[in-house]
Every structure is written in structure tokens, then in C-alpha cells.
Amino acid sequence: MSKIDLHTHSTASDGTLAPEELVQLAATAGVTLLALTDHDTLDGLPAARDAAQASGVGFLPGVEISANWGPHSVHIVGLGFDCRSPSLDAFLKNQMLHRQSRAELIADRLARKGIEGALAGAVALAGGRVPGRAHFARYLIAEGQVADFPRAFKRYLGRGCSAYVPPAWPEMAEVIAEIHRAGGAAVLAHPCHYQMSTTWVRHLLEQFRAEQGDGVEVVTSGDDATRIEWLGQQAVANSLAGSIGSDFHAPGQWRHPGKIPGLPRGVESLWSRWDLDKTG
Secondary structure: OOOOOOOOOOOOOOOOOHHHHHHHHHHHHHOEEEEOOOOOOOOOOHHHHHHHHHHHHHHEEEEEEEEEEOOOEEEEEEEEOOOHHHHHHHHHHHHHHHHHHHHHHHHHHHHOOOOEEEEEEHHHHHHHOOOHHHHHHHHHHHHOOOHHHHHHHHHOOOOOOOOOOOOOEEEHHHHHHHHHHEEEEEEEEHHOOOOOOHHHHHHHHHHHOOOOOOEEEEEEEEOOHHHHHHHHHHHHHOOOOEEEEEOOOOOOOOOOOOOOOOOOOOEHHHHHHHOOOHHH
16 A cells, blocks of 8 residues: 555545644554645645644645646646745635635525525535535535435536536646646646546546646546556556545545555656655
């Protein structure tokens, strides 16, 4: 099992553990290098960095940014950037404005279905922050509207459903450029989780590299050994470094930090490209 995890979430976005609790979970599992990559926000990084230093865990600043690629929404993880970048700060604030607008529209559509109070409920579950679809799903479960996350998305929140609101994210090339502007590396997150055919995943990886992307998550929760091996081959073919990330959100959900496989043989690791003493 890998002791490196470069894709995790905390209560700063849609995770259920505070940044300090996430770091402690990782430290207990023996993780040696951790990145906190909350959605479109850096709010959890100071607390996570301090906790990592106290626990002896190596730490990389990170963020997961939503982007458009043609008709698809994809996620790009930024790692090792300058957290003080004014450009990145302004970019992420704009992302949050879009998230707020989208949340209001989702709540309005749920109200039309007779489900009142969704925005306030989702905001409360988000700890007062801008809620995402995961928070709305938790609200629907808490209200007894659905039994679990899959049903929340299948009935209300997924593409084509009654409360689905199409996103208006920036283009993939713009996100990659913004991460680079802040001095970071851009990594395509969980490429096999976008409901694309294998052929389209190949096209996505080719385009990601053509737009100067740095790496791809070869290992993430939900992928079996065959898929991991295939993604490793695609990383090599496209001269992309390999990354590892659990995409951890909550205890008992998917794999935990320290509990995911390592990179396949022959795949260059993303972290080998950095002087880790200069990150964070």
C-alpha cells in the first residue's frame, strides 16, 4: 500500500473530517507525504500544514479545480503551488461565486419538487461554507428523501435529473495555465470516473498533455489492478507523471489514506519532479 496520498478532502469543502483530523488519520496510517486538495478553496491548508508538521507528515498544498473539456466536466488537482498567489486567489474566488449561484439554483429546483429548506440545510452541512452537490445529497438523506448517495444523484442531483444544474466551469487549458502561473503542477484527477469510453479517456489524456498538463492520477479509489495498469501505460505513452490519490472524503467511504496501491512499475512519479523541501 502506498504511503503517499495527493488527493484528499476536508470540511473546507465536501469532506467530513476537519483538516487536522484528516492529517491525524493519515499519520496513523503511516502516510509520509499528504496533499489536501479541497474543491476550489485553499481554506483548509494552514491548519493541515500545521498538523502535518506536528505529526511528522510531509505536506503539499493542493486544490481540486473543476473544469470543462468539451461537453464533459473534469477535475484537475493543483499541487505544490504558491498559496500566496494573487492570481490563483482571484481565480478561486470566481469559482466560489459560480458554486454559490449553482447551489441556489439546485435548491430552487428541489423546492419545485416539494423539498423545502435545501439551501439552508446544505449550507449547515457545509459548516457555513458554499455547499456542493455532496452536501445537498447529505441533506436529502437526512430528510428521508433518499436512502443513500447513489439514490440522491440518480433521482435528483445527477446529470439529466430534476435538480441537476449544468456547471459553467472554465476550460481545462485555462485551469492548467492558472495552476502553472502559481508555480504548481497540474494533475488530471481520476480519469476513468467521468463516464467516458476508453477511447475518449485516451483523447482526454492526449489533450491534457497537449495543453501542458503535468501528470495523471494513475491510482485512485475505485480502480482495480487492470485499470491501474492501463492508466500507467497511458501515462507513459503521453509523457505524464503518475500520481496517487485516495480522493478521501469520509471514514468508511472509498479507500483511506495509506490504503491505496502504489504506482505500476515504470511510471515516473509526480513527486520525483520536485524538491519537496521547497513545497508547502
